[in-house]
Amino acid sequence: MLPTDTPNQNYPIYLDCHSTTPVDKRVAELMLHYMTKAFGNASSIDHSYGDEAEQAVSQAAIHVAKLIRASSKEVIFTSGATESINLAIQGSILEKTTNKTRLCIAVLPIEHKAVLDTCYALAKKGLAEVINLQIDSKGRLDLDHVEKVCASGLSLLCVMAANNEIGNIYPIQEVGKIAQKYNIPFLCDASQAVGKIPINFEEWGITYLAISAHKLYGPKGSGALVVRKGYQLNPILFGGGHQKGLRSGTLNVSGIVGLGEACRLRLLEMEEDEWAISLI
Numbered sequence: 001m002l003p004t005d006t007p008n009q010n011y012p013i014y015l016d017c018h019s020t021t022p023v024d025k026r027v028a029e030l031m032l033h034y035m036t037k038a039f040g041n042a043s044s045i046d047h048s049y050g051d052e053a054e055q056a057v058s059q060a061a062i063h064v065a066k067l068i069r070a071s072s073k074e075v076i077f078t079s080g081a082t083e084s085i086n087l088a089i090q091g092s093i094l095e096k097t098t099n100k101t102r103l104c105i106a107v108l109p110i111e112h113k114a115v116l117d118t119c120y121a122l123a124k125k126g127l128a129e130v131i132n133l134q135i136d137s138k139g140r141l142d143l144d145h146v147e148k149v150c151a152s153g154l155s156l157l158c159v160m161a162a163n164n165e166i167g168n169i170y171p172i173q174e175v176g177k178i179a180q181k182y183n184i185p186f187l188c189d190a191s192q193a194v195g196k197i198p199i200n201f202e203e204w205g206i207t208y209l210a211i212s213a214h215k216l217y218g219p220k221g222s223g224a225l226v227v228r229k230g231y232q233l234n235p236i237l238f239g240g241g242h243q244k245g246l247r248s249g250t251l252n253v254s255g256i257v258g259l260g261e262a263c264r265l266r267l268l269e270m271e272e273d274e275w276a277i278s279l280i
């Protein structure tokens, strides 16, 4: 049972967790410490306040990475899945625009607007062409079409892990295999899946994975983009060169800690659920 405050009796029952979830009280308590006591700037590591903040950020990266089976070095913290998706799509397309080849993005047509509108904004500027992957009337993906499109050459393939409106769970492992076979970078928006179903970033051939904290009992305005080692992205925000220059801006330490703690708790509870199910 999630330790949130018991809602006032006048509150209606909340049934919209695809939209957002309450912050787990354990997450909020930890965040409070990093807002009011250990409030240092994670880049000011010449004193103990900065050190503690920097260590908390590193620890959060470990928690995120563990939940989705990635390396903590592959985790870039952002303001949420919308920013993560923008960084992956714009960053990978802008990285390739100098190649003078025709750039093409294939998308599941029922992706979140963060994916669709970013792709169409690039198309409008003439930077990339957008192809819709084929789905049936229930929104299920045609894997043969994915293979056909990948075989013809793509700059980026976008398939979400779970749909926010109709709840479909997509065969990411199969999609990743196809992407790897044709060496196509693969963005998976896993906002609705992380912390709910198992995700294996390392083994499933995903290149970029978008996470949102507020979908898994963490705070709003915090998220991550997991970038497979060896893949280059053009930054879309410029400034102090934070996070290897990929995402400048003073780190939102409490938000990052909140995301990390939410991931740690979800991993723990998913393992407990599995153990409970194994007893039935």
Ligand SMILES: Cc1ncc(COP(=O)(O)O)c(C=O)c1O
Binding pocket: 018, 019, 079, 080, 081, 082, 083, 112, 114, 160, 162, 163, 164, 189, 191, 192, 211, 212, 213, 214, 221, 222, 223
């Ligand atoms: C599937 C999906 N992708 C992306 C987003 C955007 O996430 P965020 O609110 O963290 O920007 C959402 C949230 O509504 C979502 O459900």
